[in-house]
Amino acid sequence: MTSTLKPRDANDVQVIVRDAVAGAQTLEIIGQGSKRTVGRPAQWDLTLDLSTLSGVTMYEPAELVLSAQAATPIAEIERLVAESHQELAFEPMDLGPVLGLPAGAGTIGGVIAANLSGPRRIKAGAARDHFLGFTAVSGRAETFKSGGRVVKNVTGYDLSKLMAGSWGTLAVMTDVTVKVLPRAETEATIVVLGLDDVAAVRLLNIAMGSAGEVSAAAFVPAGVADRLSIAVAAGRSVTALRLEGVPPSIAHRRAIVETLLGAMAALVLTEQESRDFWRGIRDALPFAAQPGTQRALWRISVPPMSGPDLAHRIRAAAPKSEFLFDWAGGLVWAEIDAAAAGASIVHRAVAAVGGHATLIRAPASVRAAVDVFDPQNAGVALLSKRIKENFDPKGVLGPGRMYAGV
Incomplete structure (x- = not known):
């Protein structure tokens, strides 16, 4: 059974990563664990549980900015900003229900690491567009900061954009800063x-x-x-x-x-x-996980007008498939009852219309056998590998969660 380590603060995180590097051990990174089953089911030596790193550390409504420790529940942040008639404008989704977990367990760090955005993305932008800065520990066991408390704070590399969507495989974020916006009346x-x-x-x-x-x-x-x-x-x-x-x-x-x-x-x-x-x-509540469900759930981004074409191509090969279209057709949720989660069906359809797909829900045996995240061409795969090696040269942080060998 994998041992779980719970740091008391950001300094503990650095010590844990340093020890993992020294001992050639790998770490699974979780906040509240609501997205734990997304990704390839790789084997890790230890679980780094950040759930104690919770709480808003700075909120200035007049400046439209908020900082919080990475494992702060999204629900807590939304309640706080609502008191000032503000909101997280990217409308972060809650993956809990579609993964068979209780609603409301998602954290700010998890939402940013997964770059999860809701229906308002087509107007307000993605989660990464509201991500101003962070403090993190790299796979080198080095604490570093990027960004700040204002939108125009970038000099050099915009590492916030890189962390968004990295699923905890590049660094362990301990504190994040996001912008908030006035809530509609x-x-x-x-x-x-x-x-x-x-x-x-x-x-x-x-x-x-x-x-x-x-x-x-x-x-x-x-x-x-x-x-x-x-x-x-x-x-x-x-x-x-x-x-x-x-x-x-x-x-x-x-x-x-x-x-x-x-x-x-x-x-x-x-x-x-x-x-x-x-x-x-x-x-995506129509596809909330039911007890014993074996139906796979895909989250697919395509050019908006191509959404119906994508669905028709998938349905032609998997007639029992069901769909939901968000972002004016640009985000397609596809629930498929097919062998190996219909991965080949989905990837062929995406290749025909353009876009990318992520397998959100499937049994572990299936996630180990298919591409959970969109397959990368040789050039992108090489770039991803180099980025991983620069942030995490020993492959300590979530190796294999997104791609085998990375």
Whole structure:
């Protein structure tokens, strides 16, 4: 059984990494463990559990900036900033439900390390775009800092962008700084029922290019939509556009969007219905893990208008597949009941339309046998290996989690 080490502070983290380097031991890095089953199921000697490194260390609402220890729960941060009518604008998703774990266990460090962004990404940007700076311990057992407390703080290499999406394989982040933004006073969601995926994604992209200032755009096929908290679905597909702001602005922009709809009948969700619906889209709740489920779940990014094409290609080879389209079609959640998680099916479809795919949920035996993260060409693979060697020359931090041998 793997031993678990719980550091009391950042200095302890440095000591643990130093000892691991000296003893040629490898470390699994976790915060609250909510994303532990994402990635290749590599074998590590020790688990570095950062859960005690929790708490907001600095919050200045007037400056729109917050710093917190890496294992601070996202839920705690969201409650704190909400008191000042602010939010994490990249709308971080909670992977817990789709992995069969309780909701609300995600941490700020985990969200940044996985670069997880929700529906508002199409307007506000990705998690890495809100990541200002951090303190971390490299695989060399060296503590280093990057970035700062303002947006324009970059001189030399922007290491924050490199850490976002590295899944803890380059350095152990102990403290992170992010920007926060004012929270919209209210919101409303315009819904069109019964469209097919091609017509729906076309409408979503037209709306995104309009003066309606849409902050989220999603399409949920019939059947899948019934598993969301939207009573009006009733066996029909749902095409949804969210508007956020003050009531007069929303009313004006709603008129703009409804003009684009033409003769299409539209419904408008109440504020609470809208919040519940987009929480379901953010966390891919229609695909929440059920006891004993063997269905694989993929998170696929593609050019927005290519979303339906991707889904058609996957469904042609795996007819029981189900989908959810976020980011106006640019983010496709695909649940597949196929051998080896349908990896070859997904990768062929992605290669045909362009984009990249990550296997979020599958049995360990499958994750050990297929590419969990998007396959890299020779040039990118070499670059990834060199970056890993510079930050972690002894391969101490999560080796093999993203790619074999790295």
